[in-house]
Each structure stands twice: as structure tokens, then as C-alpha cells.
Amino acid sequence: MKLDINEHPHRRYNILNDEWVLVSPHRTKRPWQGKQEKTAPADRPTYDAGCYLCPGNVRANGDSNPNYNTVYSFKNDFSALLTDTPSDEINEGLLRTKGDNGICKVICFSPDHSLTLPLMQVRSIEDVIGIWQKEYHELGDIEGINYVQIFENKGALMGCSNPHPHGQIWSQNSIPQEVVKKSKQQLSYWNENKRSLLGDYLKQEQQMDKRLIWQNEHFAALVPYWAVWPYEVMIIPKRHVRSIADLTEIEKTGFAKAIKIVTTKYDNLFETSFPYSAGIHQAPTDGKAHHEWHFHMVFYPPLLRSATIKKFMVGYELLANPQRDITAEQAAGTLEGLSEVHYCQRK
Amino acid sequence: MKLDINEHPHRRYNILNDEWVLVSPHRTKRPWQGKQEKTAPADRPTYDAGCYLCPGNVRANGDSNPNYNTVYSFKNDFSALLTDTPSDEINEGLLRTKGDNGICKVICFSPDHSLTLPLMQVRSIEDVIGIWQKEYHELGDIEGINYVQIFENKGALMGCSNPHPHGQIWSQNSIPQEVVKKSKQQLSYWNENKRSLLGDYLKQEQQMDKRLIWQNEHFAALVPYWAVWPYEVMIIPKRHVRSIADLTEIEKTGFAKAIKIVTTKYDNLFETSFPYSAGIHQAPTDGKAHHEWHFHMVFYPPLLRSATIKKFMVGYELLANPQRDITAEQAAGTLEGLSEVHYCQRK
Ligand SMILES: O=P(O)(O)O[C@H]1O[C@H](CO)[C@@H](O)[C@H](O)[C@H]1O
Ligand SMILES: O=P(O)(O)O[C@H]1O[C@H](CO)[C@@H](O)[C@H](O)[C@H]1O
Numbered sequence: 001m002k003l004d005i006n007e008h009p010h011r012r013y014n015i016l017n018d019e020w021v022l023v024s025p026h027r028t029k030r031p032w033q034g035k036q037e038k039t040a041p042a043d044r045p046t047y048d049a050g051c052y053l054c055p056g057n058v059r060a061n062g063d064s065n066p067n068y069n070t071v072y073s074f075k076n077d078f079s080a081l082l083t084d085t086p087s088d089e090i091n092e093g094l095l096r097t098k099g100d101n102g103i104c105k106v107i108c109f110s111p112d113h114s115l116t117l118p119l120m121q122v123r124s125i126e127d128v129i130g131i132w133q134k135e136y137h138e139l140g141d142i143e144g145i146n147y148v149q150i151f152e153n154k155g156a157l158m159g160c161s162n163p164h165p166h167g168q169i170w171s172q173n174s175i176p177q178e179v180v181k182k183s184k185q186q187l188s189y190w191n192e193n194k195r196s197l198l199g200d201y202l203k204q205e206q207q208m209d210k211r212l213i214w215q216n217e218h219f220a221a222l223v224p225y226w227a228v229w230p231y232e233v234m235i236i237p238k239r240h241v242r243s244i245a246d247l248t249e250i251e252k253t254g255f256a257k258a259i260k261i262v263t264t265k266y267d268n269l270f271e272t273s274f275p276y277s278a279g280i281h282q283a284p285t286d287g288k289a290h291h292e293w294h295f296h297m298v299f300y301p302p303l304l305r306s307a308t309i310k311k312f313m314v315g316y317e318l319l320a321n322p323q324r325d326i327t328a329e330q331a332a333g334t335l336e337g338l339s340e341v342h343y344c345q346r347k
Numbered sequence: 348m349k350l351d352i353n354e355h356p357h358r359r360y361n362i363l364n365d366e367w368v369l370v371s372p373h374r375t376k377r378p379w380q381g382k383q384e385k386t387a388p389a390d391r392p393t394y395d396a397g398c399y400l401c402p403g404n405v406r407a408n409g410d411s412n413p414n415y416n417t418v419y420s421f422k423n424d425f426s427a428l429l430t431d432t433p434s435d436e437i438n439e440g441l442l443r444t445k446g447d448n449g450i451c452k453v454i455c456f457s458p459d460h461s462l463t464l465p466l467m468q469v470r471s472i473e474d475v476i477g478i479w480q481k482e483y484h485e486l487g488d489i490e491g492i493n494y495v496q497i498f499e500n501k502g503a504l505m506g507c508s509n510p511h512p513h514g515q516i517w518s519q520n521s522i523p524q525e526v527v528k529k530s531k532q533q534l535s536y537w538n539e540n541k542r543s544l545l546g547d548y549l550k551q552e553q554q555m556d557k558r559l560i561w562q563n564e565h566f567a568a569l570v571p572y573w574a575v576w577p578y579e580v581m582i583i584p585k586r587h588v589r590s591i592a593d594l595t596e597i598e599k600t601g602f603a604k605a606i607k608i609v610t611t612k613y614d615n616l617f618e619t620s621f622p623y624s625a626g627i628h629q630a631p632t633d634g635k636a637h638h639e640w641h642f643h644m645v646f647y648p649p650l651l652r653s654a655t656i657k658k659f660m661v662g663y664e665l666l667a668n669p670q671r672d673i674t675a676e677q678a679a680g681t682l683e684g685l686s687e688v689h690y691c692q693r694k
Contacts, residue, residue, distance in 0.1 A: 080663075096362075102356075158661045168663070179667065300665050315505070319525060319624065321524050
């Protein structure tokens with residue numbers, strides 16, 4: 001008997017972070033008697049007087065938001081990193097500690113409280129990318145800020161405490177460990193082949209055509225071979241671009257379209273506002289050239305079977321190894337087949 | 348200004364898996380407007396006719412459970428790993444895949460549907476440890492089973508779909524990656540010092556006495572310096588014991604007491620049945636001596652502020668680096684101060 005990845009339990013290797021995922025394709029038939037989530041209430045007002053992100057409203061620290069009409073960023077009132085921390089290293093026996101410092105920001109995607117990325121116009125998503133670029137530049141230029149992590153937690157299920165469309169940026173002195181892993185893998189491939197690891201991977205995916213869910217001239221969206229989350233997706237620029245700072249104007253539009261389409265397909269999957277954590281991995285801002293880096297955006301969504309049943313990353317996954325049931329190919333096939341028109345916007 | 352780990356954001360190094368956690372001690376004052384969980388309904392019957400784990404009942408695959416009266420184990424009806432998978436390796440361009448096989452079991456801790464570990468007698472918890480030992484032996488002895496992962500997902504919040512007291516064992520051919528990391532770190536310390544890494548760590552914790560929450564002659568429970576989850580706890584045997592198979596009878600009783608006390612303190616923390624994923628990390632069963640291994644049990648509980656507010660491991664944590672707000676020392680102080688008598692069993 002030969003190994004059949006559509007039938008047999010197997011492990012897949014993640015070329016980007018050097019880790020493995022256990023895939024159990026036969027287990028999709030398992031019934032579910034566990035926890036069910038509530039779906040998010042639909043129909044939010046375009047302005048909410050009690051929302052600390054809406055234009056003109058007062059925030060936790062007493063400041064007022066301006067009457068912004070596109071995007072807006074400000075320093076997080078509850079930053080996990082601060083600017084004035086001493087960066088000492090303390091070693092005491094087996095205990096190792098290092099001070100860390102940085103700047104945390106909140107990015108409002110739109111003044112309209114009722115929107116989410118898939119419901120926004122491509123033009124408005126370009127504005128979001130624009131402010132990400134600006135922040136990546138400005139924060140990255142600050143002496144001692146070596147990485148700028150851009151991300152969005154969408155939906156209550158992903159720890160988002162305010163439905164106003166927004167994301168965050170945590171920029172910092174140390175390079176976060178997921179980024180260190182991806183740097184290492186890309187660098188060793190670059191040194192050996194003088195080509196981008198992700199660029200070559202994308203070419204292989206285009207040839208195989210089993211996990212692509214959408215592409216245009218400049219960007220492709222796919223379920224990576226080693227996906228951990230049920231409907232995990234990666235958006236990759238076709239050109240070898242190290243960071244969002246290096247995008248051309250037309251590429252920026254292509255990226256905005258890719259984001260709109262991926263998040264629209266997500267919402268259409270279970271006809272719900274699809275929760276996820278998403279973020280951009282790109283070249284560190286530590287002053288090195290980082291030719292090895294090929295920027296990409298990843299989406300980690302928890303839902304598995306319906307708007308109310310998620311995949312739990314618990315016992316085995318936390319203690320031993322990430323595990324999934326549906327295969328990347330099944331997830332990609334489903335996502336590829338979904339409409340690019342949002343279910344709330346169909347005539 | 349010098350780095351003060353009670354005040355300043357800093358990173359701590361995990362000696363066991365070679366990873367870092369970001370600690371933001373100043374952030375405990377953050378208000379919470381996000382998702383709140385429902386608490387688990389109290390008062391379950393001792394027998395539930397609809398429960399597939401209660402004695403005598405019929406399971407999903409049509410088998411009936413025996414009328415067991417202590418502990419009971421059976422093969423998981425929805426095993427993520429199967430015995431007959433070819434273990435081929437397939438390399439296709441950048442895609443790497445390996446067949447994996449194994450045996451998954453369910454372990455009922457008690458015939459009484461209403462119980463949980465903290466509500467069980469120490470004698471009954473010894474029976475649970477007894478069946479873990481038996482399974483570790485029997486599964487580990489099977490040719491091709493190189494690791495036996497014992498774990499429990501407790502509570503709906505941790506993906507547990509049946510409140511009947513039970514845990515799981517996933518045993519398999521490949522060694523899971525969290526175990527590979529811990530093996531590597533322990534082995535290099537052993538080679539250098541001919542002493543157990545965890546043994547030396549425990550001695551340091553006993554001297555410092557800042558993170559211990561309880562100990563008896565044979566076991567200690569503490570919040571590790573590098574804890575990721577808010578109230579993460581590790582139970583460590585004082586003697587250098589490679590696996591639960593090597594425990595003496597009196598150590599087994601000491602371990603049962605440690606489990607009872609840790610889980611009782613957990614329930615007392617927010618006066619709720621405290622959810623967690625817990626499991627045992629110990630020597631692989633791949634036929635090597637593994638002198639480097641010092642077995643331990645870890646508890647990863649999600650609750651942060653109350654029975655209904657958990658810590659979300661989302662955007663930054665998934666994409667960049669684990670992050671926590673309360674320090675390990677704060678968590679240990681709180682847990683240490685809690686009663687060893689369960690809040691439901693006080694007179
Ligand atoms: O107990 P179950 O239903 O097998 O499943 C539970 O534990 C497994 C192992 O940690 C996870 O893979 C599942 O996501 C979780 O729901
Ligand atoms: O958006 P908030 O409220 O800052 O916080 C949210 O995102 C953070 C970064 O991923 C997490 O640390 C928190 O657990 C989560 O609730």
C-alpha cells in the first residue's frame with residue numbers, strides 16, 4: 001500500500017518555519033457534541049457613540065479621535081510594549097531574561113463602524129495598505145525598532161474586543177520568534193539558490209494547481225501545503241518583494257483586491273462575518289538588506305464546520321504537535337468554488 | 348534605570364523548548380470589553396444515559412462500555428492516527444510529507460459522570476496514574492510506537508465535547524515536535540553536566556521560593572519562569588524520574604496528591620470548574636535510554652481574570668510571539684494562597 005495523502009494520516013513539513021503538522025484526512029466524519037459559538041450579531045450602526053474607535057469619540061486615556069474619514073492610527077492606550085524599557089539581559093542561574101521595548105499602535109480601517117474588510121471598496125482597502133506602509137516605514141526607521149508586526153484580530157472569537165474595523169501594529173526591539181524561524185529558512189534557501197523560497201514555492205503551486213484559490217497578475221492566494229488552521233490562507237506577491245514598502249502602485253491595488261476576495265470568500269463560506277487573525281510577515285527593520293525575505297500575508301481562521309463550530313487547538317496540539325482534519329486541498333477546493341461577491345451584497 | 352521584571356516589558360527564555368515569551372506586567376490594568384464565556388453548568392448526575400463514556404452505555408461505533416468501577420480505557424472511535432498507515436516519505440519539489448501511524452485511546456477517570464480530578468479521592472487519582480502507566484508500558488512496547496502522549500482537555504472552552512471525567516492518549520510513530528524540542532534541550536544539558544536540567548531548575552526554584560505553589564516529599568508544583576498561559580503550572584518529581592513507569596508506589600501517591608491539589612486550587616481560583624489542557628511530557632519509547640529526560644506534567648489553562656474572561660492567544664501570539672500580562676510570580680502567589688480544600692466540599 002502506498003501513502004495516499006487524501007486518505008492516510010500523515011505529517012507535512014512547513015518550509016517557512018521548519019515545523020510539522022499532523023493531518024488526519026479520515027477524521028472529517030467525526031460528530032460534534034462540544035461547544036458551539038454564538039454567531040456575531042449582524043447589522044451594526046455606521047456610528048456608535050459608545051465605540052472608542054469611531055471618529056470624534058473619546059478614548060480610554062481621555063484623548064478624542066479626530067473626525068477622520070479614511071484611515072486613522074494612534075498609539076495603543078494599553079500597549080504591551082513601551083518605549084523606555086531598559087534592554088538589559090539578566091541571567092540568574094537557569095533563568096534568562098531580556099528587557100524589550102517597542103511601540104504598539106491601533107489602525108482604524110474606516111470611519112464606518114459597520115464595515116469589515118470584505119465589505120469595503122478596493123479603493124478603501126488600498127488606503128489601509130497605505131497606512132500599513134507608512135507605519136512600517138516610520139516605525140521601522142526608529143533606532144532600535146527591528147520588527148514591525150502588522151495584524152488584525154477579527155471577531156469576538158479571536159479576542160477582538162471592539163467590532164469597529166481595525167487592526168494593530170506591535171513594533172519592537174527583539175525579533176519575534178515566528179519571524180526568526182521564517183528568516184532562517186528563507187536565508188538558507190537564498191544562500192543556496194539565490195532565489196526566493198516563497199517565489200519558487202508559488203511557482204510549484206501554480207504548476208500543481210491544487211491549493212490555489214485565486215490569483216491576478218500580481219498576487220496569488222492559496223491554502224499552504226502545511227496549513228494548520230482549517231481554512232488557513234496565504235496571500236503571496238508574484239514578484240519577489242521583501243516588504244510592503246517595495247510594492248508598486250499597481251501591485252498595491254492587486255494586493256487590496258486579493259484581501260477583498262479572500263475575506264469575501266471567508267464570509268461566504270458559512271454566511272457569517274468570518275473570524276480570523278491575519279497578519280503580514282516581512283523583512284525585519286534591523287538595517288540589514290534581507291534579500292531572502294518574500295513578504296506574505298497569512299490568515300488563521302478558527303472555524304471548521306459552520307459559523308458556530310470551530311477547531312480547538314488544545315491538548316494534543318499544544319502539548320505535542322499541531323493537528324488538522326480536512327486537508328489543505330479540500331479547504332482550497334471549497335474556498336476556490338465560493339463566490340467573489342459578498343453574500344450580503346448580492347442583488 | 349535597571350530592568351525590573353515586575354514593572355517592565357521583557358522576554359523570558361524557556362529552557363525546556365528553547366522559545367521565548369513576552370511578558371507585559373504593566374498591562375494588567377487593561378479593561379475588558381470583549382467576549383465573555385458562559386460558565387459550565389454545575390451539578391451533573393452521577394450517571395447520564397446519553398453519555399457514551401458512562402459504564403454500560405453504547406458508544407458511537409456500536410460497542411458497549413463494560414460496567415467498570417474504577418478506570419477504563421478503550422481505542423478512540425475517531426482516532427486521529429491509525430495503525431496501518433504506510434510510513435512512506437514523499438518529497439515533491441518543495442513539498443515534504445511523511446506517513447504517520449499510531450493508536451489513540453480514551454481513558455475514563457471514573458465511572459461517576461459528575462466527578463472531575465479535583466473532586467476525586469487521592470486513591471482514585473492513583474488509579475488514573477496506574478492506567479496511564481499501564482498504557483505507557485503497553486503502547487510504548489509496540490514496535491513502531493515511539494512516543495505516548497497522555498493528555499486531558501477539560502471543559503468546553505478547551506474543546507472537550509463530553510463532561511464525563513476522561514483524558515486521551517495519542518501514541519505514534521513520529522516524535523511530536525514539542526517533545527523533540529524538549530528532548531534536545533535536556534540532552535545537551537545532560538551531556539554537559541550529567542545532571543537533569545529540570546532537577547537543577549527545581550533546586551533553583553526551591554532556593555528562590557518565588558514561583559512554587561505547593562510541594563511534598565516527592566513532588567513540587569510551580570508556575571514556570573517562562574509560563575505562557577496565565578495560570579500555567581508544572582508538576583515535577585523531585586527525584587530524576589524519566590517517565591511515569593519509573594515511579595515508586597509512594598511517589599505515585601505523591602503525584603496523585605499533587606494533581607489533586609493543583610486542580611483544587613484551580614477550581615478555587617474563580618470558584619468554577621477550571622478548564623485546562625494538561626499532559627505529561629516524558630521519555631520517548633523509541634528504545635533509547637533517555638537519561639536526559641525528567642518527566643513532568645504541565646497544565647495550560649486559558650482563564651485570565653474570572654470564570655468568564657480568558658486570555659486569547661491570537662494575532663500577535665500566533666504570528667509573532669507568545670505574550671502574557673500577569674507575571675509568573677503574581678500567578679504563583681495567587682495560586683499558593685488558595686485553599687487546598689475544594690470550594691464545593693467545604694463544610
Ligand atoms: O476530544 P476530541 O473530541 O477528540 O477532540 C479534542 O481534542 C483533540 C486533541 O487535542 C483536538 O484535536 C480537537 O480539536 C478537540 O476538540
Ligand atoms: O486587541 P487587544 O484588546 O489589545 O487584545 C487582543 O490582541 C492581543 C494581541 O494579539 C492579545 O494579546 C489579546 O489577548 C487579545 O485579546
